[in-house]
Amino acid sequence: MRRALVTGATSYPGQRLLARLMAEGIEVHALVRMTSDLARFDPLPHLPVIHPHDGSYAMMHDIMAETRPDIVFHLASHYVREHKPEQIDGLIESNLTFGLYLLEAMRQTGVPRLVNVGTFAQFYESPEYRPLSLYAATKQAFEDLLAYYVDLGLSATTLIFFDTYGPYDWRPRLVNALLDAWVNNTQLPLPESHVKVTLDLVYIDDAIEALWQAGRRLMTDPKPLSGRRFAIGSGDRHTLRQVVELFEQVSGREIIKAWGMWPLPDRHVITPWEGPNLPGWRPTVGLAEGLKRCLEARGHAG
Amino acid sequence: MRRALVTGATSYPGQRLLARLMAEGIEVHALVRMTSDLARFDPLPHLPVIHPHDGSYAMMHDIMAETRPDIVFHLASHYVREHKPEQIDGLIESNLTFGLYLLEAMRQTGVPRLVNVGTFAQFYESPEYRPLSLYAATKQAFEDLLAYYVDLGLSATTLIFFDTYGPYDWRPRLVNALLDAWVNNTQLPLPESHVKVTLDLVYIDDAIEALWQAGRRLMTDPKPLSGRRFAIGSGDRHTLRQVVELFEQVSGREIIKAWGMWPLPDRHVITPWEGPNLPGWRPTVGLAEGLKRCLEARGHAG
Structure with a gap:
């Protein structure tokens, strides 16, 4: 693998994947929207080759023809938890049209490998496809x-991601909510305390390692991976209550828990999907260790 | 079922469905593109209520809110055998965006039932999903x-259609090619004579009966049908060679066969899918009888 193209490069996992690919000595190309925030690349050791994309097939083709990567990592995705009618166009545009342009341009220019990312929300309390949301349905449709x-x-192989988290993550998710409540000593809104929600929180380096290994396998021995999907889980699941308790243990201080102040949506995952593991890949950072690293990144010595 | 909305109403099956619904005394609404050829409705006993649609979600919502049908028959589809890059937008627009607008508008206005139509090309030499073409992939994605x-x-239920044919069919398909060669005494280009292609040619009235029965079942007892798909096959499959021979028998005259003059595409169905039958429905018109009716419609007494 000498040259890789990454979509969704300005996302948190995208930025981390770029750093990893650079560390491996890969020539990294980032396909970004015209409107993307390129400041996301500031923490990287050096800039990737940046390809702004105007949303057209023509430009997608030109970028692919000019770049001719050995592999594409397709991380771009438009997430909407509960969609409104006016959000449908954005979901189709980002999760279907953009991806289809990518595939067609790869075909037309002979780019032979793709690592795709799916979501556990495609398997809403079901071993088979059952979409939690229209977002999840568009991922399946892709x-x-x-x-x-x-x-x-x-x-091509699809890695099914669960919730990822890690140091310097800027997304408004549970681990960041815990950190914010902890740092600022503010209330953390939580669901009703009796609700049993199991979380599969995957440390970002483990998720990136899965992307990297899947890419390498596609380079050398694609057969066992191609046309299949794999679960990129933490192997260290906890209920929401346990996650909060573990965080308090690791941080050495209680946080202010407002149980019942965060109403769960009608459709929410109670038990995340369990799918086949990516052959050869194992998560290595348990939740306690991962939370510790996030706290350290926020300047807490533990 | 008092009021039905039909998409793809100007297609050959659409027109036939409209006639059938009218014969049953249903108030029929046709959702058509601004550019559709409304002359397609001329042979009908009377005009449906016509709703031109400009492609927007807003207008789809308004049509649905105004019409509030008991059921929607979704026949609209954009067929492309082997796509070129510039045809991708049309496939997404017609087979995904339009259908998704339809579903969302139904949800927002409380329209509770849908009969959807899929294609046997979603099952390319495979009992499970395997797309013959990008067209087939967009149908699966929908x-x-x-x-x-x-x-x-x-x-909602999905009826998987095979090739339909019938009197006054205007589509450039095999049965019409046979009729044209027969009427005009011209050569009929055919694949290499050794190629074994099995065809499942479904007489249009049988296909329409399946749509009608599926709709009725969704009205009274949706459970066994909803969320499932059914094969609407003829029960009377023949090889291409047999179809030609049968046509010659029924018509009483040989046609000029140019074997080898119609190159089969790289990807073509050899053995059509066999899926579960729609409960309670049976095809009733065999191929010999169906071809006879087509010949009669062309003014041949048989």
Whole structure:
């Protein structure tokens, strides 16, 4: 693997993947929207080759023809928890049209490998496909389109991500909410205390390692991976209550818990999907260790 | 069922469905593109209520709110055999965006039932999903979007259509090619004579009966149908060679066969899918009888 193209490069996992690829000596190309915040690349050791994309097929083709990467990591995704009608266009545009342009441009220019990222929300309390949300449905629909290109000869695998977290994560998710409540000594709104929600929180380095290993396997031995999907879970699941308790243990201080102040949406995952593991990959950072690292990044010695 | 909305109403099956619904005394609404050829409705006993749609979600919502049908028959589809990059937008627009607008508008206005139409090309030499073409992949992708709305409470079933044919069919397909060669005494280009292709040619009235029965079942007892798909096959499959021979028998005259003059595409169905039958429905018109009716419609007494 000498040259890789990454979509969704300005996302948190995208930025971390870029850093990892650079550390491996790969020539890294980032496909970004015209409106993307390129300051996201500031923490990287050096800038990737940046390809602003105007949303058209023509430009997608040109970028692919000019770059000719050995592999594409497709992390771009538009997340909407509960959509409103006016958000449908954005979901189609980002999760279907953009991805389909990518696949078609790869086919037209002979780019042979893709690592795709799916979501555990495609498996809402079900071992088979059952979408939690329209967002999840569009991710599944994209896999249907991908299947066509795989049938034409593309080597592609889909990694099903759960919730990822890590140091310097800027997304408004649970671990950041815990950190904020802890740092600022503010209330943390939580669901009703009796609600049993299991979380699969995956430390970012483990998730990035899975992307990297999947990419390497597609380079050398694509057969066992191609056309399949794998679960990138932490192997260290906890209930929401346990996560809060563990955080308090690791941080050495209680936080102000407002149980019942965060109403769960009607549709929410109680038990995350359990799918086949990516062969050869194992998560290595348990939740206690991961939380510790996040606290350290916020300047807490533990 | 008092009021039905039909998409793809100007297609050949659409026109036939409209006639059938009218014969049953249903108030029929046709959702059509601004550019649709409304002359397609001329052979009908009377005009449906016509709703031109400009492609926007807003207008889709308004049409649905105004019409409030008991059921929607979703026949609209954009077919492309082997796509070129510039045809991707059309496939997404027609087979995904339009259908998703339809589903969302139904949800927002409380329209509770949908009969959807899929294609046997979603099962390319495979009992499971394997797309023959990008067209087939977009049809599958739409079913995965549909699954979300079914999970929210929509009653919907998907009928997998094979090749339909019938009197006054204007589409450039095999039966019309046979009729043209027969009427005009011209050469009929055919694949290499050794190629074994099995065809499942479904007489249009049988296909329409399946749509009608599926709709009725969704009205009275949706449970066994909803969230599932059914094969609408003829039960009378023949090889291409047999179809030609049968046509010659029925018409009483040989046609000029140019074997080898119609190159099969790289990807083509050899053995059509065999899926579960729609409960309670049976095809009743065999191929010989169906071809006879087509010949009669062309003014041949048989």
